[in-house]
Amino acid sequence: MWPAFSSAETELRERVRTFLAEALPRRGTIPEDGWIHGFDPDFSRRLGAAGFIGMTWPTAYGGAGRSYVDRAIVTEELLRAGAPTAAHWVGDRQIGPALLAYGTEAQRREIVPRLARGELVFCLGMSEPGAGSDLAALSTRAIDDGDAFVVEGQKVWTSFAHRADYCYLVARTDPEAPRHRGLSELLVDMRLPGIRVRPLVDMTGEHHFNEVFFEQVRVPKRWLIGERDRGWFQIAAQLDYERAGMERLLSYAPLLADLETHIRVTGRGSEPLIRQRLARFHGEILVGRQLVYRIAWQLSRGVTPTADTALTKLYGSELEQRIARFAGEVLGPYAVLAPGSEAPLGGRVARAIVNAPALTIRGGTVEILRNIVAQRGLGLPRA
Ligand SMILES: Cc1cc2nc3c(=O)[nH]c(=O)nc-3n(C[C@H](O)[C@H](O)[C@H](O)COP(=O)(O)OP(=O)(O)OC[C@H]3O[C@@H](n4cnc5c(N)ncnc54)[C@H](O)[C@@H]3O)c2cc1C
Incomplete structure (x- = not known):
């Protein structure tokens, strides 16, 4: 029956199980949805040290240089075990791949190895009050101002914004262009002045997502990801990884x-x-x-x-x-x-x-x- 796993893939699965038996002798009280609700930076670091984050990334950037099937094996075992993986999940799933595909060499060197070690928490700044399914309607602006973009606007439903080191932000850099063409992606340090995070409590009574307000936030231009105004085409690839x-x-x-x-x-x-x-x-x-x-x-x-x-x-x-x-x-x-x-x-x-x-x-x-x-x-x- 397909998928038939090779001996190397079966060996990998066994290694993950052994790791989990030791690192997670007992499941959390609520193991469901551990990739959103199980936030445990220590566990993420241990997983990184064991080589199970960044499975598909080149070893030069701290990854394991293996296949997407190997990554699927690792994530399958983590989810079945109810592991608390929220602190690194977004970084592993889509930020690392996005930077490897579109980032500058300096961005890759600075961020990707730290992601692979499970050290960085990322949030995704896409949805806005007037732009969810229709993401191209977003109105957060990133205004060109010398050596920086000045970000103004609001995001919503931003998972982990209250804990994130960085936000992967989609903003409008050219308001005159057709709406799919004037978007860019920026990597925003969440400690920058002008960022305010307000919690949103969901129906379970838990807090994992937020509203995020950007008021005159100066983001150095070196944190533009990929080509300016071509963000839409980069997002499409990200959504494939996300889904x-x-x-x-x-x-x-x-x-x-x-x-x-x-x-x-x-x-x-x-x-x-x-x-x-x-x-x-x-x-x-x-x-x-x-x-x-x-x-x-x-x-x-x-x-x-x-x-x-x-x-x-x-x-x-x-x-x-x-x-x-x-x-x-x-x-x-x-x-x-x-x-x-x-x-x-x-x-x-x-x-x-x-x-x-x-x-x-x-x-x-x-x-x-x-x-x-x-x-x-x-x-x-x-x-
Ligand atoms: C648990 C959770 C975590 C999230 N985390 C993040 C995050 O970290 N970062 C982030 O940016 N966003 C996040 N989101 C937001 C999520 O991506 C959006 O909620 C989603 O894309 C829908 O957008 P919306 O809520 O604005 O609904 P709308 O787009 O307003 O849609 C409302 C309804 O209309 C329907 N609809 C809209 N357009 C069409 C169409 N063209 N054809 C048919 N039906 C249509 C939709 O299917 C939906 O039923 C999160 C959401 C949840 C629930």
Whole structure:
């Protein structure tokens, strides 16, 4: 059955498992969505020291010089273990690759090795109050002023902005140009004067994303990433990396595993409906896994399959929502008991259900992804 892993890939998987058994003897209380909610800089540094961050990056920049399939193996194991990977996830997934593709040599030398060591936290400054799905509508300005760009504007839903060392910011450098053409990407030090971060608490009661205000923030020009006014074309590649990973399929894997144990222990594994639904989820996860490994395999060959990444995220995030719903059905009224209570599975089901709407919004909504599959995958006309 495909994917069939080579002995080197199997050996890598075993190494990650051994590392995790030692570094994470016990899972966190809420292991779901550990790449967004599990913020643990010490764990990220240990992972970096073990060589599991920057798997695909050249060794000259501190990476492991391996394939995207190898990276998918590492992330699969981290997600299944419920590891707290939020402190380095964005940097590993898309900032390192973006700098290697578009950054100057000085930017690469300064940032990429530190990312590989798990030392830097990044946030993504894309969405704005008037620009989410329609990112090209963004209005944050980066005004040319001598040796710097002066940034003015507001971002929203910025995950980890309150903890980030840097923001990967998309801003408008040419307000006169057609809207897709006047955008640029900047790397902004979050300690610069004029940056204000205001917390947003989500429906689970947790704080991971924020509003970020930029008032007359002077960003030295050496932090322009790639070509000025060509940011849109760079973002497109970033979004492929953002959408195609295991985290779009396995964020709720720890919940499903523990739910299965609960079903066995409580003797409910003999109920036909429960058996069938569980078996179906296993089949669906196998399919999703094939989709993710297929994209990793394509990325390793230099192909960026935009329609496939959209399809993979769409498939995985809807599946994760069904898993949360199923967990709620299995537990019945106990599902509404909150984390920390005496509820089965420590109240994780209530949290998973409340968190679930975010899964099909973050990184691109299902409607937008279906549009991409229709237009770029199937060649249908724009609606
Ligand atoms: C947990 C989480 C973390 C996030 N982290 C970050 C982050 O770190 N950085 C960042 O920049 N952003 C982040 N976001 C923001 C996220 O990318 C946006 O919420 C998302 O792109 C949707 O944008 P919006 O919220 O403005 O919704 P809108 O774009 O206003 O969309 C509203 C609704 O209209 C639909 N819609 C819009 N346009 C179309 C269309 N053309 N065709 C069909 N339907 C359409 C959408 O599908 C949606 O249902 C995060 C979001 C979440 C939930």
